[in-house]
Amino acid sequence: MDFKDFVDKIEPMTCIISVEKLADGSYGNIRLAAGNKAYIDSIENPQHMSSSSMLHNKFIPGSPYEKYIPKDLNFEAACVQCAIQKKPYHTYIHPDRYNFWISMYMMPLASDDPNIGYCSYTQELTYDKSDDRMADLSADISSAVLKTTLKLKGAKDFKINMEQVVSEIRQICKADRCCVFLTDFKERKCSVLAKSVNEEIEVAELEYIINTKYKDFFSIVETWPATIAGSTCIIIKNSRDMEVLKERNPVWHESLVNDGVTSLVLFPLEYNEETLGYIWVANFEVENAMMIKEVLELTTQLIASEIANYQLVDKLKVMSSIDMLTGAYNRNAMNNRVDWMIKSNGKNSETLGVVFADLNGLKQRNDTEGHTAGDKLLKDAAEILKNEFPDGEIYRAGGDEFMIIDWESSCGELEKHVEKLRKDAEDLKNVSFAIGFCFEEGECDIRRAMRTADERMYADKESYYARFPERRRK
Incomplete structure (x- = not known):
């Protein structure tokens, strides 16, 4: 020809x-x-x-x-x-x-x-991108993608959905293992979102491999983009392909061999030009490699989109409940928690401890050293409260005011924590709080406990300013 x-x-x-x-x-x-x-x-x-x-x-x-x-x-x-x-x-x-x-x-x-x-x-x-061309699939591939997509929208719990999706993909690939990793290249962190392992084989837990077996597993993860080398994925089907991988990435090759991997599919999960993670399939049916590739090329886009939505909702939840400066829960979260406790009629616990802690000297710090120094004081204060009340929920109730809800500590333990903070405040170099607390047993009333703790805090603050009048707000 x-x-x-x-x-x-x-x-x-x-x-x-x-x-x-x-x-x-x-x-x-x-x-x-x-x-x-x-x-x-x-x-x-x-x-x-x-x-x-x-x-x-x-x-x-x-x-x-x-x-x-x-x-x-x-x-x-x-x-x-x-x-x-x-x-x-x-x-x-x-x-x-x-x-x-x-x-x-x-x-x-x-x-x-x-x-x-x-x-x-x-x-x-x-x-x-043409959606029409993306949808131009064979019947077998369309069926596999459809089954996976339905799993994505199955249960209300996102992680349960992902576990089902990963299990479905492992079965489609007839593989020993399948896993979805989440990655954060800025923080150099990775974690297992979902996994599926053939019950007939014995392999090390992926969490163990990531967190224990390798001192820095992310050092392997960050080599994957260069190893993919501008393609859409990596598919290793046989020893020949393994030799190519060995040339490109000897460290990763060695880790795969040590973990008993003889064939591999690795697809990045990308959304808006950002890599959110990877899907990893090990020891699959290599005779169907091209079919598996086509299924995953479309499925991974759907998975990445779901992950992006989940992370956005999760981020919005954090923003609505966490004080961005101190890392404590914010006032919105505090109000929601108090409303929930009121609706539960105090039946959630047999004991209740409430502590109000008002940071002393914040205005003076802002006036003399600037708001950056004041922000640092607030962050230090939140960290001290987290360490002192490890079983408590720490809320930033206002500008310089914190509230702690504690269901675990006894009255004596709560009082011990409060007195330690008061004693520490005697040294003017230390962070100082005006503190009031209330402890209830039996039929606990969160509103009554908050009112009592608040009144005691203000009494403690007046005592503090009587000793240090120069620190009183002006």
Whole structure:
């Protein structure tokens, strides 16, 4: 077949790919045998691409594909499936190394050489994602994606939903393990959001691997973007792929081998150009690698969107209940807690301790040293209260006023904490509080306890200013 004549009759960007078949059943070089004008222009005059997107800007028929794009195991797997296994292939992806989406169409071609397989490769580029193309899936893949999507919206509890999704994905992949990691690259932290493990195998808990087995597991996680190398994911199917991984990332390769991983799928979970985490599938059914890839390419977008929504709602909850300066609960949270206690008629506990602690000297600190110093004083005060009342709920009730609700401490323990704070305040170098507390047993009334503690606090404050009149507010 005259491949050049063949591709010149096709208008979209098209080339012919050859794949070398080796005697052991594996494959060798993958080459670009021919290309039409549109495809050659995409290499030699890539105005639609970033300047670094092509490795070599002169198209030479028969050159290894790595001259034009970085080595990509996913691309190689698609070429092998089409040229060697004679299965057509189509996908719609957005590799990180490009600023556009690619719709790929690959069709097997006849070959006169038993040691070489051929396929055509046609691509269409779009700068904006097309939902219609995303939905253009085979029946099997559509069914798998639909089942996973339904799991996302199953129970009301987000984490339960994610556990069900991860379990479904593990079963689709027929894998030993599946896990969703959350990552925070700014804080260099990662955590397990959801996991599923085949009950028939014995493996170390992922939490143990992350938190105990490795001193700094995030040092491995932060190598994953470079290892993905601008592709959409990593798929390791066999020892050959493992050798490629070993060259790229020897530390991670060693950790996988030590943990008994022989095949692997790793997809980033990205939302609004931010990596929220990764989904990790180990020891899967490699014969269905390309189907698994297509399922996860769409599913991971849905998962990432759900995670982003969950994190946003969680952040809003924190903002509505936490004082951003001190880290204590804010007045809104305090009012909600008091309302809940009133509605429960004091039945939530047999004892109740309420402490009001008003920070002394804040205005003087603000006036003499500035509001930055005043903010530090407030933060120090909140930290002291958290340490002194470890079983209590610490609320910032107002500008310089804190309230503690404690259901665990006895009256004697509560009084001991209060007296320690008062004694510490005798040293003018220490943070000083005016404090009042109330302890109730039996039928506890939160409003009565708050009123009593508040009155005692003001009496304590008057006593404090009588001793240190220069600190009185003016």
